[in-house]
Amino acid sequence: MSRDTSDPTEEANSTLADWSRRTLLKATGASVALAGLGGASVVGTAQEDDGDGDDGDESGEEEEEDGEDGDDSSFVEDLVDPTWGYPLAADETDSVDIDTVVELVTEEGEGVHENFPLNPESGEPFPLEFYFDPAGIHVPPGGVVHFLSAAGEHTVTAFHEKYGIPQRPVPNRIPDGVEGFTSPPIVDGESWLYQFEAAGVYDVLCLPHLSFGMVMRVVVADPETTDLSSEAFAMSAPENLPANVTRVLGAPELDPANVVEQETVAWADLTLDEQ
Numbered sequence: 001m002s003r004d005t006s007d008p009t010e011e012a013n014s015t016l017a018d019w020s021r022r023t024l025l026k027a028t029g030a031s032v033a034l035a036g037l038g039g040a041s042v043v044g045t046a047q048e049d050d051g052d053g054d055d056g057d058e059s060g061e062e063e064e065e066d067g068e069d070g071d072d073s074s075f076v077e078d079l080v081d082p083t084w085g086y087p088l089a090a091d092e093t094d095s096v097d098i099d100t101v102v103e104l105v106t107e108e109g110e111g112v113h114e115n116f117p118l119n120p121e122s123g124e125p126f127p128l129e130f131y132f133d134p135a136g137i138h139v140p141p142g143g144v145v146h147f148l149s150a151a152g153e154h155t156v157t158a159f160h161e162k163y164g165i166p167q168r169p170v171p172n173r174i175p176d177g178v179e180g181f182t183s184p185p186i187v188d189g190e191s192w193l194y195q196f197e198a199a200g201v202y203d204v205l206c207l208p209h210l211s212f213g214m215v216m217r218v219v220v221a222d223p224e225t226t227d228l229s230s231e232a233f234a235m236s237a238p239e240n241l242p243a244n245v246t247r248v249l250g251a252p253e254l255d256p257a258n259v260v261e262q263e264t265v266a267w268a269d270l271t272l273d274e275q
């Protein structure tokens with residue numbers, strides 16, 4: 001029997017996948033923002049919020065499809081699953097315009113912080129630095145964040161006990177009642193969108209690099225209506241976690257009220273003292 005090289009089942013499956021995706025995007029109105037790769041709504045991956053809060057487009061380029069947030073958040077929020085978020089292939093990453101971008105970085109050599117991380121096994125300096133940048137962000141309730149793998153393979157995973165294993169327990173460090181969530185592994189240029197609904201403090205980790213201190217903090221709060229001195233925003237000191245993690249989450253710059261005040265806290269600005 002001769003083998004047919006064009007497998008009709010495979011072809012049908014890929015066609016179906018294409019069809020489903022386009023239909024999904026179209027149904028939510030996101031097709032305008034996502035379909036035109038290289039189109040008008042392209043933003044550079046290095047773009048950062050200019051911090052002045054007006055979402056102004058200094059290039060003067062008109063963004064015709066703006067939602068009320070001034071970016072694509074209102075188009076993509078219906079796509080974002082509360083547990084699985086919404087992944088973007090590398091060639092889709094630039095087609096989405098979300099103001100809040102967090103880069104996931106693997107840096108070889110000296111790195112940003114001297115003597116960080118230490119090798120979790122030996123305690124000696126480790127020649128790679130893995131980090132989220134910014135390491136602290138404030139988002140309003142319902143805010144969408146674009147996590148971009150700038151270099152290396154990473155995940156964006158909530159501190160929730162379901163992601164722990166006996167050799168590497170993960171305590172709950174997200175608001176009560178919020179389900180754990182995680183991205184798939186994302187590599188160079190791929191990214192992942194997540195919408196933070198409930199107010200509170202969310203500590204987030206990268207599964208392959210947890211022991212190297214690749215963690216960050218997202219503070220979800222409406223500063224107008226939220227009492228930042230309430231218990232929901234009092235973050236407990238990290239306990240029973242690798243020393244590198246304790247150093248990052250214990251950095252004074254990641255105090256939730258400070259994160260809200262600063263809007264973003266750069267990785268380079270953390271004070272990573274031994275605790």
Ligand SMILES: [Cu+2]
Nearest residue numbers: 154206209214
């Ligand atoms: Cu990582």
